[in-house]
Amino acid sequence: xxxxxxxxxxxxxxxxxxxxxxxxxxxxxxxxxxxxxxxxxxxxxxxxxxxxxxxxxxxxxxxxxxxxxxxxxxxxxxxxxxxxxxxxxxxxxxxxxxxxxxxxxxxxxxxxxxxxxxxxxxxxxxxxxxxxxxxxxxxxxxxxxxxxxxxxxxxxxxxxxxxxxxxxxxxxxxxxxxxxxxxxxxxxxxxxxxxxxxxxxxxxxxxxxxxxxxxxxxxxxxxxxxxxxxxxxxxxxxxxxxxxxxxxxxxxxxxxxxxxxxxxxxxxxxxxxxxxxxxxxxxxxxxxxxxxxxxxxxxxxxxxxxxxxxxxxxxxxxxxxxxxxxxxxxxxxxxxxx
Numbered sequence: 001x002x003x004x005x006x007x008x009x010x011x012x013x014x015x016x017x018x019x020x021x022x023x024x025x026x027x028x029x030x031x032x033x034x035x036x037x038x039x040x041x042x043x044x045x046x047x048x049x050x051x052x053x054x055x056x057x058x059x060x061x062x063x064x065x066x067x068x069x070x071x072x073x074x075x076x077x078x079x080x081x082x083x084x085x086x087x088x089x090x091x092x093x094x095x096x097x098x099x100x101x102x103x104x105x106x107x108x109x110x111x112x113x114x115x116x117x118x119x120x121x122x123x124x125x126x127x128x129x130x131x132x133x134x135x136x137x138x139x140x141x142x143x144x145x146x147x148x149x150x151x152x153x154x155x156x157x158x159x160x161x162x163x164x165x166x167x168x169x170x171x172x173x174x175x176x177x178x179x180x181x182x183x184x185x186x187x188x189x190x191x192x193x194x195x196x197x198x199x200x201x202x203x204x205x206x207x208x209x210x211x212x213x214x215x216x217x218x219x220x221x222x223x224x225x226x227x228x229x230x231x232x233x234x235x236x237x238x239x240x241x242x243x244x245x246x247x248x249x250x251x252x253x254x255x256x257x258x259x260x261x262x263x264x265x266x267x268x269x270x271x272x273x274x275x276x277x278x279x280x281x282x283x284x285x286x287x288x289x290x291x292x293x294x295x296x297x298x299x300x301x302x303x304x305x306x307x308x309x310x311x312x313x314x315x316x317x318x319x320x321x322x323x324x325x326x327x328x329x330x331x332x333x334x335x336x337x338x
Contacts, residue, residue, distance in 0.1 A: 004325060005321045006231065006323070009021070009195075009198055010198040015191040016192045017192040019331050021325055022227075022323065025310070028310070030310060036307070037302075039306075039314060043170070043212060044170055044212060046148075049072070049073025050072065050295055050298060051235040052074040054237070054239075056077040060239050060249075061079050061248075062079065062249035063078070064247040065242065065247040065249070070097035071097075072296075076100065079102055080104055080107070089115070099121070101115045101120045102124075103122060112145060122150065123149075123151070124141070124149070124150070129151050129152050130154055135162060136166075150168070151171055152171055152214070153175050154173060155189070155196045156196065156200065157201075157204065160211065161203075170211060172214045172237060174215065175189055175217075176191075177192075194231065197232070197233055215237065219240075225301065225302055231318075232318050239263075244285035247290070255284075258287075262282070263284065
């Protein structure tokens with residue numbers, strides 16, 4: 001079996017997803033227990049206990065989710081569709097910890113200014129960061145208010161320098177990879193998330209660009225979180241894994257004896273509610289209980305992966321250079337059987 005380095009994976013003849021690769025332990029681990037593994041990370045100057053950032057989707061991150069994630073040592077990015085500005089400001093000033101807030105290209109300066117004054121991370125929430133209007137908005141906000149600024153999304157490293165020069169401190173990587181995103185189907189845009197990440201991370205290293213990378217999309221399990229960090233991502237952005245939890249916006253629905261909650265893409269019809277081009281789907285996900293259970297599961301899985309790989313810190317895990325490329329059969333073989 002051939003083991004691949006990140007450089008070799010980056011030049012692989014096909015675009016790869018998380019399901020296409022596996023981490024391969026090749027040394028004797030000296031970690032006695034996964035509790036010895038440290039999952040702390042400093043992201044945009046904020047210390048997180050687990051490298052998780054929530055997606056600013058209207059069925060994922062409202063006030064309660066953002067607060068719960070802060071309490072779990074993660075970062076919540078409030079969606080830009082239905083959050084009351086006054087409520088957001090009051091929650092932040094009330095000692096909820098550092099929150100993030102998503103804004104759009106048409107968000108007024110006075111709104112952005114108040115969010116920045118409250119000490120919030122600002123996320124310019126667009127489907128395509130490789131756009132002149134996004135760069136202009138980024139540059140304007142950075143020069144006028146100088147916030148911690150997140151921008152997205154991109155699928156390739158070709159414009160990373162331009163995003164940094166416009167003022168971005170971090171960038172969301174991934175187009176068309178979300179479970180309720182139909183961008184690739186509707187537009188033909190998007191490549192495998194592993195390949196997207198590696199291309200952006202390689203560009204960052206080669207050009208020595210001081211910008212943090214968010215793996216956004218395609219994460220289905222704690223194992224995928226470990227893979228994304230091993231590839232070099234600074235943090236992971238989650239949508240579906242957090243969807244269906246108690247803290248997400250929306251009511252719990254009972255259907256056929258099962259509890260469900262709504263989950264939809266930010267460009268779905270339910271969000272836009274207008275006759276516009278749709279690049280997102282709507283679905284129902286099973287109710288999962290409190291989000292803390294999800295975060296604990298991610299933390300435990302990540303720590304277990306680190307113990308296999310003999311990695312005491314996330315920086316250790318990011319140095320991984322032993323990956324396998326899986327056939328479809330080898331991927332299916334590893335799945336639990338009923």
